[in-house]
Amino acid sequence: MVFAIPREGKTYVGTTDTVYKKQLEHPRMTKADRDYVIQAIQYMFPDLNITKKRCRIQLGRSSSAHS
Incomplete structure (x- = not known):
């Protein structure tokens, strides 16, 4: 199952089942x-x-910086 959430002219798509064990701030x-999504x-x-x-992924910024 994939979610698509429109917000402020962009659409956020996800999620995956990958367990993330690194820094949550980054x-x-x-x-x-990426390929799965x-x-x-x-x-x-x-279409x-x-x-x-065309993917926009900005590395090195906190997730709140994008919100």
Whole structure:
């Protein structure tokens, strides 16, 4: 199951079942998780043409900095 949550002109998509054991202040997405989410989007919405090049992932900032 994948969630898509629209917020302020963006859509947040997730989640995965990966257990994250590193710093919660600086979460990272694995390549496998990214590919899983993209494949789910492509399956449900093939006309969107979502690719990893269109993913916006900003590393090195806290999650609250994006909210």
